Amino acid sequence: MLTHSQVRHMQERATRMLSQSGIVLTAREQEQIEVVDFNLNELERTGLELVVYINNDRYCAKELVMTPRQTCAQHRHPPLSETNPGKQETFRCRWGIVWLYVEGEPNPSIQARVPRGSESHYTVFHEIELHPGDQYTIPPNTWHWFQSGDEGAIVSEFSSPSYDEFDQFIDPRISRFTTVAE
């Protein structure tokens, strides 16, 4: 659970990071930045800030903002129908460094720090390091998680339509939708 003040503070921080990297949002978009704490109450460690530019029945585009060493918890986008094998997404690093972990040969050691106390909910360790201009496409139904470097990061996500409510997380404590205290 987050307070309104925490949400507002993080929205302002994300807006500043975007602005410094040359990305302009309208005032309305700034107020609608989605602050996700995955219901874990450790936003600085596990969380994500999202600007959804467009999400229609054909495609989706977002900006992901991550404060320093913030982690997006491990999840996958499962098949949704016979014709929809699940969300496919392309991450393009715009600013900072991101370490992305997907299924595949695990790296002997990784550069991200698995959030303390949540170790058992992180199971894929094939590391992809993204610098500005680098991008990587994650196939549907593939477990993945990611963490920004010491300066934070901005990542553009281009994808098939998002149906966040169907995302699967390993950690049973997680809810994709953040509760904000009244």
Add this chain to the structure above:
Amino acid sequence: MLTHSQVRHMQERATRMLSQSGIVLTAREQEQIEVVDFNLNELERTGLELVVYINNDRYCAKELVMTPRQTCAQHRHPPLSETNPGKQETFRCRWGIVWLYVEGEPNPSIQARVPRGSESHYTVFHEIELHPGDQYTIPPNTWHWFQSGDEGAIVSEFSSPSYDEFDQFIDPRISRFTTVAE
């Protein structure tokens, strides 16, 4: 037709504009910027520079770079099959000003200048002005054209998959694919 030198010059100019607005390309991407002259031999007046980040069978994302007052000629994306009503695209202005013209109530006067000698090939004049942070979604199979302001412009395009070979132009002289002299 363009010469290799014209293409290289325009790729460098587009790279500079992107860089100044904070958008990083890899060296390989810089060399692959698509310079489109629509076969009209007036690149500065009618043309477009394109960075294709991703174009797969589910979604597409590009960066459009326009030099000052450069025009993308009127065209539409027709239906391609029973399940594909044609390309749908969302333009998000990142830098500069863009005037976009689509079907609908024509404006009494417009801010763009229709390319001289091509007046009969421009038939839609419902004007949408986009500043940084503004965006607009163009439905499939809708005639549209656009022109940048006096400083040029950078526009992100998020869309359903691109099949440029099926684009329809009003101007019969136009070819979507640029010939580069050997």
